[in-house]
Amino acid sequence: MTEFELSNVFTKFYQSDPSITRVHGGTGLGLSICKAIVTEHCGQIFAKSEGLQKGTEIHIILPLVDVPKASKLCEDRI
DSSP, X not given: OOHHHXXXXXXXXXXXXXXXXXXXXXXXXXXXXXXHXXXXXXXXXXXXXXXXXXXXXXXXXOOOXXXXXHHHHHXXXX
């Protein structure tokens, strides 16, 4: 992916190939939904790519905490 594509990969309805003849379908909502879920769990999500035709990695980091403490951590984040 290019830097521009990486910067938009979590944007709702974004597709790096918006043509109607593309090989893979989809609406462009999957990664934006993932970002919302990860963020609500006080986590982080990011994408890495070494360039076009090199593949893309999506990384998710979630905290390991006790359930009662999780609400407090999310409150501190806001």
